[in-house]
Amino acid sequence: MKVDPQQLMDDGYIILREVVPPELLAELRASYDTLIERQGGRSWLAGGRQPRLTTNHTVDAATANTIDFWLHENTLGVSRQLMRGPEAAVTEMWVMCSPTRDHGPAEWHRDFDSPNMAPLQGLQMDLLENGPAYVQWNIPLYDDNVLWLVPGSFRRPNTEEEDRQLRADPRQPLPGGIPVELKAGDGVVYINLNHHWGSNYGTKLRRTIHGGYRSIGGPLYPYNPQSCNWDLDRGMGFCRHLSPAARQTFEGWAERLAQERDLVEATLRTVLDRDAAAFRARLAELHPGAKGRIVCVILLSKLAKNIHTLHRPDVAGQPLEARARAIPANVPMCCFYDDLARRFSSTEAGALWQRFAELDDRLQADTMQEVPGRPERRSRYLYYAMPANLDVEEFIASWG
Ligand SMILES: [Fe+2]
Known part of the structure; x- marks a missing residue:
């Protein structure tokens, strides 16, 4: 066909x-x-x-x-x-x-x-x-x-x-x-x-x-x-x-999927290590297209957030169903996040999320953002427009 x-x-x-x-x-x-x-x-x-x-x-x-x-x-x-x-x-x-x-x-x-x-x-x-x-x-x-x-x-x-x-x-x-x-x-x-x-x-x-x-x-x-x-x-x-x-x-x-998760881990570790050159190189492997890499960085920030959540003291020891609710995700999806989370210590997970803090801030508005037709889904996260001028270099500079 x-x-x-x-x-x-x-x-x-x-x-x-x-x-x-x-x-x-x-x-x-x-x-x-x-x-x-x-x-x-x-x-x-x-x-x-x-x-x-x-x-x-x-x-x-x-x-x-x-x-x-x-x-x-x-x-x-x-x-x-x-x-x-x-x-x-x-x-x-x-x-x-x-x-x-x-x-x-x-x-x-x-x-x-x-x-x-x-x-x-x-x-x-x-x-x-x-x-x-x-x-x-x-x-x-x-x-x-x-x-x-x-x-x-x-x-x-x-x-x-x-x-x-x-x-x-x-x-x-x-x-x-x-x-x-x-x-x-x-x-x-x-x-x-x-x-x-x-x-x-x-x-x-x-x-x-x-x-x-x-x-x-x-x-x-x-x-x-x-x-x-x-x-x-x-x-x-x-x-x-x-x-x-x-x-x-x-x-x-x-x-191949396991290799990709290895690459995600390696990329996140370059962020943890504040290694800008290695980060650019790993990011280019994960997202070879030259345009749109910042979107991949944002998606990585979501993974870092979920890794951090799964390491929270009130979440880490809970049964799978409760860990999934904490993300929130369904159980099969939580298994994907779990695989990434177990690659990091809780100290690393906390530090990693810190590296994404400024980016995460940029992705949120001061006021709640409406999702037309789904009022229960409103959140501070920008619904449509990308933050002005946000790019990979700004993210790197935000590591401090
Ligand atoms: Fe649908």
Whole structure:
């Protein structure tokens, strides 16, 4: 299956027909039914507005086709074409299911969270300059038009009209929003910084494969590195159910991801050591694209913050669930942060966070910043605009 990366950069999404080859559809449906039963069946499906199963937690040899599909030419192969890295790896492997009672429309949103990422303008600049480091997929096993999105919105700030409407009612169609009409087996690959919407979490049968891929070794560092966590969360045990070739793919990825975390650690240590030359060199490895490196520095500051949090005396000895809440993150994501945190002593973690203190200050406003449509998400962190003139050299100078 051949795709045009420019189409993704222009529209922010690509609809692909028969991503699931018709001859695989029935057996994929059957395997996901088995996994859902194993997860708790109907009582599990009753547990939320969009029940979401993590495939690598429940897979066995009989249902290994669910994981294999993430390695298919039509999914992994297409994702490799869309990102500029030498390699692309699967991140989360979910299936989204219909709930047992009607929950109606969700809220329009971008998968974007300024306190844990960078201002939206920075992420957009990095992405437009260096291509995506993450692409997200929906692949329904039954006809599905739940997902809507606003084409091209990943490239720009909210319009005033969008803000007005999000404030008034985030559950109504946004201007320019379109339903993504997918037949069983079709797929949509998209940039999740686009405005998008779960338009109806109703009871109509829904089994939609959902997750994404990140580049490894590409020109930029992804804004959601914690979403690639199958290697750390419950470990690589699920691989024993896979074919030797599939297992080898996951093991190869795990090795490259571990090398990248080594590089993140090494980069953070150059900050700890106030070694400007070494920092510039490591940063250029982590983010080879010359433009957008400051965004990578901001993303590193978030990692430093989480490392610091996990070392806090009131957090460090707590069970994993409580440590995850302290970040806050979900448990699989916390496993990613844990892997980084355990590389530093608590003294180092404190000193490291100090080095980022001035940068973190620059990323915050004096007043609370609104997230239109999501009032509970307001924070002091700048939502859209990057701080004026902020660059890598200013960060280095701030170490004191
Ligand atoms: Fe989303």
